[in-house]
Amino acid sequence: DAMVIQNPRYQVTQFGKPVTLSCSQTLNHNVMYWYQQKSSQAPKLLFHYYDKDFNNEADTPDNFQSRRPNTSFCFLDIRSPGLGDAAMYLCATSRGTSGDNEQFFGPGTRLTVL
Amino acid sequence: DAKTTQPTSMDCAEGRAANLPCNHSTISGNEYVYWYRQIHSQGPQYIIHGLKNNETNEMASLIITEDRKSSTLILPHATLRDTAVYYCIVRGLNTGGFKTIFGAGTRLFVKA
Numbered sequence: 001d002a003m004v005i006q007n008p009r010y011q012v013t014q015f016g017k018p019v020t021l022s023c024s025q026t027l028n029h030n031v032m033y034w035y036q037q038k039s040s041q042a043p044k045l046l047f048h049y050y051d052k053d054f055n056n057e058a059d060t061p062d063n064f065q066s067r068r069p070n071t072s073f074c075f076l077d078i079r080s081p082g083l084g085d086a087a088m089y090l091c092a093t094s095r096g097t098s099g100d101n102e103q104f105f106g107p108g109t110r111l112t113v114l
Numbered sequence: 115d116a117k118t119t120q121p122t123s124m125d126c127a128e129g130r131a132a133n134l135p136c137n138h139s140t141i142s143g144n145e146y147v148y149w150y151r152q153i154h155s156q157g158p159q160y161i162i163h164g165l166k167n168n169e170t171n172e173m174a175s176l177i178i179t180e181d182r183k184s185s186t187l188i189l190p191h192a193t194l195r196d197t198a199v200y201y202c203i204v205r206g207l208n209t210g211g212f213k214t215i216f217g218a219g220t221r222l223f224v225k226a
Contacts, residue, residue: 004157033214042201042216043158090157092214099146099206100165103214105157 003027004106006091012112013081021076021109023091029104031097032074034066035090037108043090049074050097078111086113117141117204123221126196132189134220136202139183145206147178148214149187151198158201158216161187192224 005024013019023032031050035043047056049068063085065077078085088110092103119137126132138147148163162169162176164185169176175188189196199219 006157042218045213045215088155092157099144100163102148102160102163104160105150108155108157110155 004091004093004104006089006106006109008109009107010110010112012114013078014114015083016080019078019081019111021078021089021091021111023074023076023106024072025091025093025104026072027093027095027104028071029093029095030071031094031101032068033092033094033103034064034074034076035092037088037090039087046076081111081113083113086111117215118202118217120200120202120217120220122218123223125223125225126189126192128194128224128226129191132187132192132196132222132224134187134189134200134202134222135184136186137184138202138204141182141204142206145204147176147182147185148203148205149174149176150201150203150216151196152201152219153195153198161200163205192222194224194226196222197224198222 007022033048034046037043045057046060063079067075088108090108091106094101094103146163146165149161150158152158162174164176178185199221201216201219205214
């Protein structure tokens, strides 16, 4: 089945130690998104790629970066994780960005910062 | 900012219809209404979306008022596995062009 895959499902890192989360998709969608979801809160969009074009949200910290080497893969890099970055990180995809394009979400990666 | 208002929580008896309301009084003409749900510790799951007409799929029905200022998601026969947070989202060109901005959602408890 076509799907959005996130690895690992659980990631533990140390304060200040760089960490990379990965997302892959078999839907061949043009757009890939990264969301951050803290405990008991709604998901918050960090940034997205439309093909190779990167679009950052205005309030996304510089500590968060992303790479999309090809259509299928997208990575979230956290350069110096702080305790406040502990959260569920969700990857999503969509065919396009118009209003009639639903997003498909992966299962998420839960990041713990020690 | 989220453009929708939903009740914080609702209860529903198993086997009964669950009707989840959403207010989106500032919706623009080209904006779609989407519903997602999120079961604990999983990614959000797409349920249904619509523009003006009522929509139905294998999961649910979406009823949009004629003035489009509110909508209702209907789960016709709720089961215990439908216990989740349900997000009503307005998405379209006026919502930052492409953003799916989540509000607080409604926590639905389906009880046996």
